[in-house]
Amino acid sequence: MTTTKNSSVIFSSRPDGFPIPGEHLQVTNDATINLDSVPLHGGLLVKTIALSVDPYYRILMDRTYKLGEPIFGHIVGRVIRSELEGYNPGDYIYTEEAPFQEYAVVTRGASQLRRIEKDAATWVQYLGVLGMVTRTAWIGYYALAKAKKGETILVSTAAGGVGSAVAQIAKEQGLKVIGSAGSDEKVKYLKEELGLDAAFNYKTEDLEAVLKREGPIDIYWDHVGGKTLETVIGNMNPVGRVIICGVIEQYNSKDNTGFGVKNFSLIHSRELTVAGFWVNPLEKREGDFGFFKEMPKLVREGKIKIREEVRHGLDTVPQFLLDIQKGKNVGKAVVIVADE
Amino acid sequence: MTTTKNSSVIFSSRPDGFPIPGEHLQVTNDATINLDSVPLHGGLLVKTIALSVDPYYRILMDRTYKLGEPIFGHIVGRVIRSELEGYNPGDYIYTEEAPFQEYAVVTRGASQLRRIEKDAATWVQYLGVLGMVTRTAWIGYYALAKAKKGETILVSTAAGGVGSAVAQIAKEQGLKVIGSAGSDEKVKYLKEELGLDAAFNYKTEDLEAVLKREGPIDIYWDHVGGKTLETVIGNMNPVGRVIICGVIEQYNSKDNTGFGVKNFSLIHSRELTVAGFWVNPLEKREGDFGFFKEMPKLVREGKIKIREEVRHGLDTVPQFLLDIQKGKNVGKAVVIVADE
Numbered sequence: 001m002t003t004t005k006n007s008s009v010i011f012s013s014r015p016d017g018f019p020i021p022g023e024h025l026q027v028t029n030d031a032t033i034n035l036d037s038v039p040l041h042g043g044l045l046v047k048t049i050a051l052s053v054d055p056y057y058r059i060l061m062d063r064t065y066k067l068g069e070p071i072f073g074h075i076v077g078r079v080i081r082s083e084l085e086g087y088n089p090g091d092y093i094y095t096e097e098a099p100f101q102e103y104a105v106v107t108r109g110a111s112q113l114r115r116i117e118k119d120a121a122t123w124v125q126y127l128g129v130l131g132m133v134t135r136t137a138w139i140g141y142y143a144l145a146k147a148k149k150g151e152t153i154l155v156s157t158a159a160g161g162v163g164s165a166v167a168q169i170a171k172e173q174g175l176k177v178i179g180s181a182g183s184d185e186k187v188k189y190l191k192e193e194l195g196l197d198a199a200f201n202y203k204t205e206d207l208e209a210v211l212k213r214e215g216p217i218d219i220y221w222d223h224v225g226g227k228t229l230e231t232v233i234g235n236m237n238p239v240g241r242v243i244i245c246g247v248i249e250q251y252n253s254k255d256n257t258g259f260g261v262k263n264f265s266l267i268h269s270r271e272l273t274v275a276g277f278w279v280n281p282l283e284k285r286e287g288d289f290g291f292f293k294e295m296p297k298l299v300r301e302g303k304i305k306i307r308e309e310v311r312h313g314l315d316t317v318p319q320f321l322l323d324i325q326k327g328k329n330v331g332k333a334v335v336i337v338a339d340e
Numbered sequence: 341m342t343t344t345k346n347s348s349v350i351f352s353s354r355p356d357g358f359p360i361p362g363e364h365l366q367v368t369n370d371a372t373i374n375l376d377s378v379p380l381h382g383g384l385l386v387k388t389i390a391l392s393v394d395p396y397y398r399i400l401m402d403r404t405y406k407l408g409e410p411i412f413g414h415i416v417g418r419v420i421r422s423e424l425e426g427y428n429p430g431d432y433i434y435t436e437e438a439p440f441q442e443y444a445v446v447t448r449g450a451s452q453l454r455r456i457e458k459d460a461a462t463w464v465q466y467l468g469v470l471g472m473v474t475r476t477a478w479i480g481y482y483a484l485a486k487a488k489k490g491e492t493i494l495v496s497t498a499a500g501g502v503g504s505a506v507a508q509i510a511k512e513q514g515l516k517v518i519g520s521a522g523s524d525e526k527v528k529y530l531k532e533e534l535g536l537d538a539a540f541n542y543k544t545e546d547l548e549a550v551l552k553r554e555g556p557i558d559i560y561w562d563h564v565g566g567k568t569l570e571t572v573i574g575n576m577n578p579v580g581r582v583i584i585c586g587v588i589e590q591y592n593s594k595d596n597t598g599f600g601v602k603n604f605s606l607i608h609s610r611e612l613t614v615a616g617f618w619v620n621p622l623e624k625r626e627g628d629f630g631f632f633k634e635m636p637k638l639v640r641e642g643k644i645k646i647r648e649e650v651r652h653g654l655d656t657v658p659q660f661l662l663d664i665q666k667g668k669n670v671g672k673a674v675v676i677v678a679d680e
Contacts, residue, residue, distance in 0.1 A: 059609070225605055239621070247605040260600015265565055265587040268616035269399070276608035281579070 006033040009100040009317045011065040018325055019061060021318030025071065033103050035080060043107040044084055046077035046093060049340050051100055052127040053320045053333040054161075055223075055246060070099035074132055076116065076123045077104065078340055084108050092116050092340075094126055096280075100317060102338065111280060118340075121296070128161065128332040129299050129306050135291050136245065136279040137165035141221075142289035143282055144243045144275050149174035151218035154211075154232060158199065159186035161306055161332035162245060166221050167196055168304045178214050180207075182327045189307070202228070211235035221245060226259035233263050236272055244276040307331025346373040349440040349657045351405040358665055359401060361658030365411065373443050375420060383447040384424055386417035386433060389680050391440055392467040393660045393673040394501075395563075395586060410439035414472055416456065416463045417444065418680055424448050432456050432680075434466055436620070440657060442678065451620060458680075461636070468501065468672040469639050469646050475631050476585065476619040477505035480561075482629035483622055484583045484615045489514035491558035494551075494572060498539065499526035501646055501672035502585060506561050507536055508644045518554050520547075522667045529647070542568070551575035561585060566599035573603050576612060584616040647671025 007029045015024040038045060052074035065071050075098040079091040087093065097110040106113065112132070121130055128134070147153065153170045157163040158179025167190070170177045179190040179199040190199035198214045208231055211217065216237045222229055225247035233242065267274060298304040309331045311320055316335055323329050347369045355364040378385060392414035405411050415438040419431040427433065437450040446453065452472070461470055468474070487493065493510045497503045498519025507530070510517045519530040519539040530539035538554045548571055551557065556577045562569055565587035573582065607614060638644040649671045651660055656675055663669050 225608075229604065239625075244604075244608040247608050258602045258605055260602045261604050262598045262600045264569065264584075264601050265598055266616075267614060268565070268584040268587050271616050271618060271621060273616075274607060274614040276606075276611050276613075278611055281611060285579075 002036075003032045003034050004103065005029065006031045006101050006103050007314050008070040008102075009314055011061065011067055011069060011071050014067065015061060019058060019318070019321055021322060024061065025318035025321065027315050027318065031101075033101075035103060038105060040081060040083045040105055041107065042083045043105055043110070044079050044087055044093065045081040046075070046098065046104050046106050047080055047340075048075050048077045048098070048100070048102055048104055048337045049092075050123040050127055050334055050336050051075045051098075051317070052131060052133075053317060053324060053335060054133065055324055057321055058325055070101050070104075072097055072099045074098075074127055075100075075104065075337075076126050077106075087115065092118050094131070096132055100314065102314065121299075123336070124308050124310060124332075124334045125299065127334045128308050129165070129304060130295060131332075132279060133161035133332055134165040134295060134304065134306065135283070135288070137162045137169060138291045138295065139279055139283050139286070139289055140243055140245055140277055141166055141169050143286045144277060145170075145219050145221075145241060147173055147175055147219055150176070152176040152178065152215060152237075153219040153221060154178045154180070154215070154217045155221045156180050156202075156228065157182075157223040157327070158190055158194075158196065159307070159330070160223070163221070163223060164190075164194060164306050164331075165304060167194055170219075171195060172298075172303055175219075178210075178217075180210075186330070193305075207231050208235070216240075219243070223247075226261075230259070230261045230263055233261070233266050233272065236266070236270060238270045238272075240270065240272050242272060242274040244274060308334055310334050310336060312336050342376075343372045343374050344443065345369065346371050346441050346443050347654050348410040348442075349654055351401065351407055351409060351411050354407065355401060359398060359658070359661055361662060364401065365658035365661065367655050367658065371441075373441075375443060378443075378445060380421060380423045380445060381447065382423045383445055383450070384419050384427055384433065385421040386415070386438065386444050386446050387420055387680075388415050388417045388438070388440070388442055388444055388677045389432075390463040390467055390674055390676050391415045391438075391657070392471060392473075393657060393664060393675060394473065395664055397661055398665055410441050410444075412437055412439045414438075414467055415440075415444065415677075416466050417446075427455065432458050434471070436472055440654065442654065461639075463676070464648050464650060464672075464674045465639065467674045468648050469505070469644060470635060471672075472619060473501035473672055474505040474635060474644065474646065475623070475628070477502045477509060478631045478635065479619055479623050479626070479629055480583055480585055480617055481506055481509050483626045484617060485510075485559050485561075485581055487513055487515055487559055490516070492516040492518065492555065492577075493559040493561060494518045494520070494555070494557045495561045496520050496542075496568065497522075497563045497667070498530055498534075498536065499647070499670070500563070503561070503563060504530075504534060504646050504671075505644060507534055510559075511535060512638075512643055515559075516554075518550075518557075520550075526670070534645075547571050548575070556580075559583070563587075566601075570599070570601045570603055573601070573606050573612065576606070576610060578610045578612075580610065580612050582612060582614040584614060648674055650674050650676060652676050 012026045095110045095113040159181040180202045187199045223246040352366045435450045435453040499521040520542045527539045563586040
């Protein structure tokens with residue numbers, strides 16, 4: 001083998017608002033790679049089959065991604081060369097830390113690197129319902145929600161990947177589940193497909209009124225932050241729990257001031273707990289609560305399903321990342337990069 | 341026995357700011373009680389020996405105390421009559437729910453009602469270092485701080501009852517302890533008497549600068565809320581814990597809007613946990629973590645000491661409550677009401 005074209009999604013300049021395709025992220029088709037000689041430093045050379053686009057990549061643009069280099073994230077791929085024990089050419093792998101390129105060098109010790117079986121699930125499922133998104137829902141829920149049957153949970157962005165997984169896990173457990181979403185079509189999906197007890201369009205319905213009708217809330221799964229969070233805190237039961245899984249309202253704010261949450265004193269008077277988390281360090285601290293054992297079963301039984309929005313080609317990544325920041329996607333965002 | 345004078349601390353009108361002696365609280369000397377015939381409804385008739393004045397009584401003025409009736413709180417007293425099994429005339433009792441009167445009817449089931457030994461501790465100790473204040477520190481700390489040796493804790497109002505107990509418990513456990521207080525005299529006390537690693541006067545020193553010098557903070561024990569809390573959140577280590585034990589800044593605010601905490605998103609990005617609590621329900625949920633077994637020993641060994649400010653006579657209660665709202669007290673506020 002000689003030199004091969006290796007398209008990449010390059011972090012080309014730092015956004016201070018939404019990440020604009022072509023400006024902050026560029027897909028370059030002019031890079032090449034020598035598949036025989038590229039140094040692996042004890043890692044793997046992988047052909048990227050599919051990748052996942054997730055909201056938090058926006059945060060990595062603020063502090064982690066390096067300018068001029070490929071962004072990285074979750075992929076499934078096929079091993080071409082290996083310097084890592086236990087991995088052989090032809091194996092399929094999953095990792096959450098691979099550069100977004102047609103051919104990627106995956107370092108030993110890359111986050112969540114593991115071998116996967118070709119026929120146990122689809123590539124989209126590996127990146128979706130068996131991937132970080134559902135693992136975030138599962139581990140966050142079991143570590144932090146301390147849910148009891150009969151309690152009421154409110155899930156924001158409940159039609160999204162994490163949200164819909166949380167909603168279904170809570171439903172399985174016998175909670176009353178209320179979901180918020182940004183379109184009537186998503187609300188319909190939450191009620192009719194996922195069987196939530198209540199769902200509402202946060203763009204057209206008044207949150208306070210919804211909470212007065214459907215609440216009070218014992219558990220709030222928050223992806224939003226800001227004014228929404230303040231309103232929910234004002235409608236929580238004593239000893240309620242707020243799980244902060246994301247703060248989309250602030251990912252793309254130009255100044256870093258943020259919304260001032262004024263009713264903090266209710267955290268005291270109502271004995272609330274507010275906990276922020278990231279799944280990988282949380283898993284390291286508290287374990288996986290049986291995710292890898294339980295989730296494939298629940299998926300097979302149809303008890304956990306998530307919508308998938310699949311696009312094709314590395315070229316689609318920058319626009320996809322913008323779309324999910326704006327809530328324009330309709331499910332877990334996965335890009336098919338190549339045939340195996 | 342016939343009719344006896346029974347002075348009382350009456351809740352006479354509802355404050356919307358600081359509780360003014362004579363306006364919102366009045367001590368009346370014209371009420372009487374018939375010690376032989378006053379109905380006990382299965383409870384106790386008690387002669388009040390001493391009582392405790394605590395900051396949170398101010399909150400009870402907003403939503404719990406009834407206008408025209410005595411306020412209630414923590415007392416030690418001697419039983420005069422009993423309709424309650426296990427209690428006899430001459431016994432000494434502690435409870436956190438007795439009306440503030442010379443002679444008080446204590447209902448069966450009053451919060452934390454228990455018999456105490458006359459010679460095991462002083463009455464002031466029963467209301468101070470063995471009372472709710474230290475129990476709040478102990479149970480809150482063990483249930484919520486999840487402290488590890490070598491971590492850094494910041495305690496606000498560290499010269500106060502709860503604060504100084506938390507500081508000493510944490511010091512015992514091998515933490516770096518930083519205390520804030522409102523006067524140079526208190527700062528000196530924290531450093532020289534309690535041996536804190538660092539202490540500062542929040543009225544004259546810049547919190548941000550102190551935290552840059554002494555932090556970052558793993559655990560923040562908060563009695564204050566507002567801007568102070570926001571500044572501390574901005575200086576916390578990942579996986580830090582904020583324990584909200586009080587929100588003095590808001591107890592006496594005229595509007596209920598509160599300060600807007602703007603850096604809520606750090607709770608997510610740094611995986612912080614913010615937990616509010618009240619000791620009695622927390623104890624009911626999680627147990628007492630050996631408080632009644634361990635604390636008397638620690639007190640005897642001089643490992644936990646708290647300052648006591650003792651005043652004499654029911655008449656002193658309204659001003660004392662105002663003084664502790666303004667931080668003018670110099671330790672746990674106890675009022676001696678009568679000789680035994």
